[in-house]
Every structure is written in C-alpha cells, then in structure tokens.
Amino acid sequence: ARLEETVKKTVAENPVVVYSKTWCSYSMEVKALFKRIGVDALVIELDQLGPQGPQLQKVLERLTGQFTVPNVFIGGKHIGGCTDTVKLYRKGELTPMLSELNIN
Amino acid sequence: ARLEETVKKTVAENPVVVYSKTWCSYSMEVKALFKRIGVDALVIELDQLGPQGPQLQKVLERLTGQFTVPNVFIGGKHIGGCTDTVKLYRKGELTPMLSELNIN
Ligand SMILES: N[C@@H](CCC(=O)N[C@@H](CS)C(=O)NCC(=O)O)C(=O)O
Ligand SMILES: N[C@@H](CCC(=O)N[C@@H](CS)C(=O)NCC(=O)O)C(=O)O
C-alpha cells in the first residue's frame, strides 16, 4: 500500500523516527529521552493526522508487528516501544547505535 | 451535576478508586501496583463508557483539577496520577494510608 511505502521511506531517510501520540505519557517519555541525549528525532503524532492516524497505526503493525505507541525506529531498524528504548539506553546500547549513524 | 454526585459517591464508598483507560500504560502501571500490594481497587475505564467517558473526565477535572488519567482516589481523597501514586509508594507513605482504611 502507498502508506506502507511512505513509512518505509520515512524510516529509511530519517535516523531516528518516533510514531507517537501527543497525550500519551509513554510517548512523552521516549521523546524526552531523545531530547535529553541531544538527538533530533522525527516525531509523527498519530493523533494529529485525522483519519490517516489510525491507518498509519495499522500499517506500522503490519510492518513491525507492533500496534502500540510509541513506535521507535533507529537507522531504519525497528527498535520497539518506550520500555524497549529506555532499556537499551540503560544498558548503554542506545548511544553507540546513534554514534554509528553520526547523530550523537 | 448528577455525574458529579456519582463521582463523589463512588470515591466516598470505595476505599481505592482508579479512573483509567484500558489502553494507557500509565493507567496499567497504577492498576498493577495496587494489584501487586494486594489492594482491590475499583477501576473505572473511561474509554469503555461510550459518550459518558469524556463527560466523566471533564467532571473529574472540575472536582480535582486533574484532567488526565489515571486519576486515583484513596479514602475519598484525591491522590493524583500515576507518578504521584508511585512516588507515595516509594516514599513508604502509600501502605500506611491504606492500612488506616483497613484495606491492606
Ligand atoms: N511496553 C510498551 C507499551 C505500549 C503501549 O501499551 N502503548 C499504548 C499507549 S501507552 C497503546 O499504544 N495503546 C493503544 C493505542 O493508544 O492505540 C511500550 O513500552 O511502549
Ligand atoms: N504525570 C501524570 C501524567 C498523566 C497524563 O499525561 N495522562 C495522559 C495519558 S498517559 C492523559 O490523560 N492524556 C489525556 C487523555 O488521555 O485524555 C501521571 O503520572 O498520571
């Protein structure tokens, strides 16, 4: 589908992508983490896209197996949600991943 | 308003009340906390009440100043959200509060 191609293009062309919802605290946490470590993430707020939001959320599920937000991609690779991202950060594995992409 | 009276009655008659949304991770965290410490909280899922959900959420804001979920009451007293409740628990202040109400 065309939306699927859009997502693939987005995560390929942007080193850090967060599919988020503005009023979701888990989404806020992951956005705040990237901000705190100086990473300029591309944030797509699914609740601000009208009917395209739910469509995108289904496409993301098809592509990644994950329906929930936040949905995080680094270097085109699907990372997971808030818990996964924070876990990587605490294990010290997030920063090397970002350095490899020259974005930290 | 009648809904306001319903809320006041609910929090007066039930020692622990959590206004929640089923798909919200912060709501899940607070419900899991009460379960873990053996507290039988009355949970009201605002996303499962049709149009009454948003109405209740506005009423809660009028009564407590808090629009967000989860919205937690203990012994009829407004406690706050997920962060507030977890903070109380970590400070060791939650369990005494519950014991005072003979629910722990
Ligand atoms: N463990 C996951 C939890 C993800 C989750 O449950 N997300 C919720 C919001 S907090 C969700 O997407 N619910 C369905 C929805 O909002 O459409 C994470 O850390 O990201
Ligand atoms: N710090 C607050 C955050 C509460 C919050 O932002 N809740 C969000 C969901 S996680 C909310 O209610 N957003 C508006 C809505 O869902 O209607 C807490 O710990 O409870």
Ligand code: FES
């Ligand atoms: S909606 Fe509450 S944490 Fe995501």
